Amino acid sequence: xxxxxxxxxxxxxxxxxxxxxxxxxxxxxxxxxxxxxxxxxxxxxxxxxxxxxxxxxxxxxxxxxxxxxxxxxxxxxxxxxxxxxxxxxxxxxxxxxxxxxxxxxxxxxxxxxxxxxxxxxxxxxxxxxxxxxxxxxxxxxxxxxxxxxxxxxxxxxxxxxxxxxxxxxxxxxxxxxxxxxxxxxxxxxxxxxxxxxxxxxxxxxxxxxxxxxxxxxxxxxxxxxxxxxxxxxxxxxxxxxxxxxxxxxxxxxxxxxxxxxxxxxxxxxxxxxxxxxxxxxxxxxxxxxxxxxxxxxxxxxxxxxxxxxxxxxxxxxxxxxxxxxxxxxxxxxxxxxxxxxxxxxxxxxxxxxxxxxxxxxxxxxxxxxxxxxxxxxxxxxxxxxxxxxxxxxxxxxxxxxxxxxxxxxxxxxxxxxxxxxxxxxxxxxxxxxxxxxxxxxxxxxxxxxxxxxxxxxxxxxxxxxxxxxxxxxx
Numbered sequence: 032x033x034x035x036x037x038x039x040x041x042x043x044x045x046x047x048x049x050x051x052x053x054x055x056x057x058x059x060x061x062x063x064x065x066x067x068x069x070x071x072x073x074x075x076x077x078x079x080x081x082x083x084x085x086x087x088x089x090x091x092x093x094x095x096x097x098x099x100x101x102x103x104x105x106x107x108x109x110x111x112x113x114x115x116x117x118x119x120x121x122x123x124x125x126x127x128x129x130x131x132x133x134x135x136x137x138x139x140x141x142x143x144x145x146x147x148x149x150x151x152x153x154x155x156x157x158x159x160x161x162x163x164x165x166x167x168x169x170x171x172x173x174x175x176x177x178x179x180x181x182x183x184x185x186x187x188x189x190x191x192x193x194x195x196x197x198x199x200x201x202x203x204x205x206x207x208x209x210x211x212x213x214x215x216x217x218x219x220x221x222x223x224x225x226x227x228x229x230x231x232x233x234x235x236x237x238x239x240x241x242x243x244x245x246x247x248x249x250x251x252x253x254x255x256x257x258x259x260x261x262x263x264x265x266x267x268x269x270x271x272x273x274x275x276x277x278x279x280x281x282x283x284x285x286x287x288x289x290x291x292x293x294x295x296x297x298x299x300x301x302x303x304x305x306x307x308x309x310x311x312x313x314x315x316x317x318x319x320x321x322x323x324x325x326x327x328x329x330x331x332x333x334x335x336x337x338x339x340x341x342x343x344x345x346x347x348x349x350x351x352x353x354x355x356x357x358x359x360x361x362x363x364x365x366x367x368x369x370x371x372x373x374x375x376x377x378x379x380x381x382x383x384x385x386x387x388x389x390x391x392x393x394x395x396x397x398x399x400x401x402x403x404x405x406x407x408x409x410x411x412x413x414x415x416x417x418x419x420x421x422x423x424x425x426x427x428x429x430x431x432x433x434x435x436x437x438x439x440x441x442x443x444x445x446x447x448x449x450x451x452x453x454x455x456x457x458x459x460x461x462x463x464x465x466x467x468x469x470x471x472x473x474x475x476x477x478x479x480x481x482x483x484x485x486x487x488x489x490x491x492x493x494x495x496x497x498x499x500x501x502x503x504x505x
Contacts, residue, residue, distance in 0.1 A: 036058070036061055040064050044058055044061065060444075070095065070466075071083050071468050071469075072095070073087075073095065079451075080451055081448065081451055082451055082453065082477060082480070083465070084447075084481075085453065085463070085465075086338065086466050087453075089295075089334065090334055091466050092294070093466060093467055094466045099382055102382075104339065104340075104382070106378075107123065107375050107378035111374045112373075112374060112375050113370065113373050116144065116367075116372040117367060117371075121372075123378045124377045126377075127344075127381055127384075128142035131346060134299055135300070135325055135329075139326075139347060140348065140349040141351075141352040142346055143158075143366075144342070144343070145332075145342075145368065145371065146343060147332060147341055147343050148343055149188040150185070151330040151331070152182045152183045152285075152287060152289075153366075154345045155328040155345050156187050156248075156249065158328060158345065158347060158351060158364060159174075159328065162283070162351050162354045163248050165354045165355060165357075165362050171246060171248045173207075173246045173248060174191055174208045174248060174249055175210075175211060175236070175239060175240075175250040175282075176193065176209070176210055176250075177193070177211060177214075177257065179193055179260035180251070180252065180257055181194045181253070181257065181260060182287050186204055187206070189205055190205040190206045190207070191208045209239055209243070209247070211235045211239055212231065212235040213232060214232035214265035214266065214269040215228070215260075215264070215265055216265055217418050217429075225266040229266040229272065233269055233276065236272075236273060237276050240276055244280035247280075247282050248282070249285050249327075250282055250285065252273065252286065253288075254288060254300075254302045254304075255270070255291055255422055256290070256291050256296060258291070259457065262420070262425060262462045267304040267305055270302060271324065274324055283328060284328075285327065285330065286301070286326035286329045286330065287330045288300055288329055288330060288331050289331065289332040289333055290333055291425075292331045292333075292335070293331070293333070293335055294423065294467070295424055295464065296422050296425065297393070297400070297422065298423075299393065302325060327348050328347050330343065331343065331345075331346070332344070334383070337379055337382065339379040340376035340379050342373065342379070392467055399467070399469045399470075402471055402475075403426065403465075403478060404421050404426070406475045406477075406479070407421075407481070409482065410485075413485075415430060416429065416430060416431065417429050424467065425462065426462060427463070428460070429461075430459045430460075430461065430485070432459065434489050435489075436488075436491070440455070440457065443461060443484060443485070443488050446488050447481075452477075461481070465477065
């Protein structure tokens with residue numbers, strides 16, 4: 032029996048169309064009426080707290096209401112909240128572009144700003160096609176994506192997405208893209224390693240590029256972790272193979288780091304882990320290779336503004352940028368929205384970069400990850416669970432189908448609320464992407480609550496499970 036809805040919940044259900052939610056059944060799992068956030072905690076109208084175990088859809092890096100990011104935004108608010116970036120510029124946008132380029136050793140030299148992750152993907156796809164057209168190669172207008180990949184829900188992004196619940200209803204509207212094998216390590220055959228799976232996936236990619244490279248503009252992928260399909264993790268050798276194949280066949284490589292950038296995988300950019308031994312210096316070219324290990328276009332969003340304001344961007348190689356330089360306006364990249372490069376959002380992103388520099392975040396995250404991984408270790412031996420995995424500040428495990436029962440994701444979410452967790456499984460995959468504020472006390476607490484929630488759900492009677500409403504998607 033659900034408790035009576037609060038005024039805020041009722042008004043929300045009356046007037047707000049919530050994302051990734053079947054509104055017909057939303058009253059049976061009403062939205063949490065959150066009124067305040069502090070650190071990793073969110074608080075509802077009754078003062079009850081919830082640990083934000085998924086960083087509010089993977090955006091919150093340093094906790095809610097972080098004092099330093101707050102101060103930076105307040106300072107910017109008093110000087111310049113916004114000015115259009117067409118024909119104007121401002122310090123936060125310039126400094127953010129400079130600092131992000133520097134993190135790639137200058138290889139990705141130009142930054143194009145947008146609002147959200149899907150918009151960044153649209154921009155990268157358009158840039159790739161338009162680049163080839165400007166070079167007199169208009170036949171290169173096809174795209175390659177990975178099976179199980181997710182890149183957003185606008186029409187161009189959906190065309191290179193392979194998550195059925197998002198894509199299928201709109202499939203008749205979408206351009207056709209090539210799909211190749213995911214390097215998801217869970218596909219390992221007996222005796223295979225994650226690197227072996229990556230090699231098999233790369234072989235399928237190579238066969239496609241060999242046959243269609245004259246028509247293919249770009250390959251798009253999520254480096255190291257495919258998020259929306261259930262945190263599918265793969266070996267970094269796939270990134271190196273993909274980079275080499277794209278070089279060989281003159282195809283752009285687009286790295287969608289919207290979810291996996293900003294330290295989530297253990298390095299600031301996930302693609303840094305494609306570097307071979309001896310390539311410690313960012314941007315250093317591979318021995319004998321025509322280009323460096325970096326992608327040609329890199330999409331960033333979510334954590335870059337720390338969970339404060341919508342911001343996305345595309346970093347590009349100079350060669351792509353230069354292909355648009357011409358007296359003919361039509362050869363320029365004519366893409367925009369009114370809030371492109373918003374000063375408040377850019378200032379928040381600069382405060383995020385400051386935190387990384389001042390607090391040695393990547394090093395401390397390695398220490399945090401070791402503590403939480405150890406605390407979650409019993410899951411690896413739990414017979415109800417398979418594929419326990421971790422990469423940087425991302426943890427996931429799959430509940431075996433015979434144990435999960437109907438509507439597992441929703442049941443786990445609701446049970447998590449009762450144990451002070453805001454957590455949303457993806458199908459049968461439970462994952463954690465907490466803010467970077469874990470300590471030696473919080474980590475075992477979080478692990479204990481996750482495992483207790485798992486017990487609560489899997490010990491639930493089949494009749495109770497059948498009565499649970501349908502879950503929203505991830």
